[in-house]
Amino acid sequence: MDPLLAYQTKKQQAEKYILIGGPLAVAAVALFLLVGLNDSVFQWISGLLFVGALGFIIVGSVRFNKMVADFKHNFLKDKIGEWIEDGVYKPDQGLGQNTVYGCEFLQSADRYHAEDFISGSLDGVPFQMCDIKLEERRVEHTKNGTRTYYVPFFTGQFYVVDFNKNFNGALQVLETEKPRSKRPFKKIKMESVQFNKTYKTYTTDDHTAFYLITPQMMERMMTVEKNHPGNIGFAFIDNKMYLAIDNNRSLLEVQMFRKLDEARIAGFKADFDLIHDVIHELKLNQNIFKEIA
Amino acid sequence: MNPIVIILLVVLGIVVILGLWYITTMNALRQLEVKVEEADSGIDVALTKRFDALSKLVGATKGYAKHEAELFEKVTKWRKGLPDNLTMEQKQEFQGRLNEVQSGINVAVEAYPDLKADKVFLNLQNSINEVEEHLQAARRLYNSNVSTINQRIVSFPTSIVAGMIAVAKKDFFEADTEKRADVDVSF
Numbered sequence: 438m439d440p441l442l443a444y445q446t447k448k449q450q451a452e453k454y455i456l457i458g459g460p461l462a463v464a465a466v467a468l469f470l471l472v473g474l475n476d477s478v479f480q481w482i483s484g485l486l487f488v489g490a491l492g493f494i495i496v497g498s499v500r501f502n503k504m505v506a507d508f509k510h511n512f513l514k515d516k517i518g519e520w521i522e523d524g525v526y527k528p529d530q531g532l533g534q535n536t537v538y539g540c541e542f543l544q545s546a547d548r549y550h551a552e553d554f555i556s557g558s559l560d561g562v563p564f565q566m567c568d569i570k571l572e573e574r575r576v577e578h579t580k581n582g583t584r585t586y587y588v589p590f591f592t593g594q595f596y597v598v599d600f601n602k603n604f605n606g607a608l609q610v611l612e613t614e615k616p617r618s619k620r621p622f623k624k625i626k627m628e629s630v631q632f633n634k635t636y637k638t639y640t641t642d643d644h645t646a647f648y649l650i651t652p653q654m655m656e657r658m659m660t661v662e663k664n665h666p667g668n669i670g671f672a673f674i675d676n677k678m679y680l681a682i683d684n685n686r687s688l689l690e691v692q693m694f695r696k697l698d699e700a701r702i703a704g705f706k707a708d709f710d711l712i713h714d715v716i717h718e719l720k721l722n723q724n725i726f727k728e729i730a
Numbered sequence: 731m732n733p734i735v736i737i738l739l740v741v742l743g744i745v746v747i748l749g750l751w752y753i754t755t756m757n758a759l760r761q762l763e764v765k766v767e768e769a770d771s772g773i774d775v776a777l778t779k780r781f782d783a784l785s786k787l788v789g790a791t792k793g794y795a796k797h798e799a800e801l802f803e804k805v806t807k808w809r810k811g812l813p814d815n816l817t818m819e820q821k822q823e824f825q826g827r828l829n830e831v832q833s834g835i836n837v838a839v840e841a842y843p844d845l846k847a848d849k850v851f852l853n854l855q856n857s858i859n860e861v862e863e864h865l866q867a868a869r870r871l872y873n874s875n876v877s878t879i880n881q882r883i884v885s886f887p888t889s890i891v892a893g894m895i896a897v898a899k900k901d902f903f904e905a906d907t908e909k910r911a912d913v914d915v916s917f
Binding site: 626628643651 | 769772860863864866867868870871873874877
């Protein structure tokens with residue numbers, strides 16, 4: 438049997454439990470509200486129905502999550518190995534906080550979550566990436582007590598690319614964020630009015646900014662911004678290029694009730710378009726940016 | 731309050747505001763001038779590095795590109811290799827001469843595949859490319875600063891302060907020296 442079809446079958450089986458449990462739970466609540474409020478027998482019946490429904494939902498969710506984990510650890514892992522040179526995929530791991538905050542423009546989160554770690558190289562350019570979710574803790578004081586909850590302020594992808602070009606200062610090219618660094622970043626303007634409208638440029642050394650952001654690079658960064666919706670930020674620090682895109686989505690997500698077929702796999706592959714575009718558009722695959730052995 | 735006192739206070743207020751504006755504008759223009767000077771010295775550093783790198787390349791290819799080696803010798807004699815105390819036009823001319831030597835060498839080595847594949851030669855070429863990129867960055871930074879100060883100088887009322895403290899418009903560092911036939915630099 439085709440492995441993808443096998444996963445789709447498993448997925449459908451898990452979904453069946455949810456499809457039974459969901460309506461059953463609604464029916465149980467409806468029964469309780471309509472007749473169960475004044476009748477103890479119906480209270481019991483609706484209660485039992487609800488417990489049964491909950492059982493179906495739990496079993497369905499557990500089976501679905503198990504199938505997703507199996508799919509990611511085996512099927513997708515092999516696929517990523519095919520798509521990316523030296524591709525390594527660790528679904529349950531992510532980049533460390535130190536690496537992510539190394540970009541020096543993301544606000545430190547109260548709750549940090551990273552998953553779907555991928556490393557490898559595209560056209561000889563090594564990179565690492567993962568999904569990250571950064572959340573801020575909020576505390577609300579009401580007359581009923583204190584409520585603590587978390588609000589996400591960044592949900593998207595984070596990339597680290599080797600940038601083998603020597604430069605002294607640090608540079609950040611950001612759409613909306615601002616530097617969060619001890620370094621003396623200052624805002625500068627590049628020659629292109631359009632570029633300055635799209636991105637804000639911050640640097641610790643004017644020469645470094647003009648050295649790294651050539652007119653061609655400006656055009657390409659604008660192309661990247663145009664082709665990929667979301668809030669984009671670039672940082673060039675210590676021979677690394679950091680790229681963060683806050684697009685409110687996760688890569689490689691298997692969704693319930695969405696068919697897992699070749700088209701979906703093609704969609705997963707297309708998720709690598711951004712890093713592919715960045716490496717190609719910024720021409721990081723050219724020799725001047727590649728480490729010479 | 732006495733109307734004369736009021737008028738005097740108003741006049742005094744206007745004078746103070748004008749004085750503060752004058753000082754602020756003067757400081758801003760001076761700071762911009764310093765930025766232009768810093769960028770100018772950045773060009774000097776990059777030109778010097780480019781000259782040094784090219785000097786090594788000429789040494790390595792002397793046997794293959796004799797004409798270029800002679801041309802480079804003339805550049806060396808002219809400025810002793812360093813762009814100190816050159817005007818912006820002379821710096822452009824200096825860069826033009828270095829470009830001429832560089833492209834001459836590039837053409838000359840085409841006929842010697844062994845040399846082109848030589849590791850030392852390749853390293854020299856790479857270092858020249860890097861130096862060239864730094865020179866372009868220094869040029870763009872300088873021109874960006876010149877553009878900023880020139881815009882301020884021609885804008886009213888800043889132009890009044892610029893005239894009073896003798897801050898004049900600055901020359902841009904043009905990339906293409908071939909078209910600047912009016913520059914007379916003899917070797």
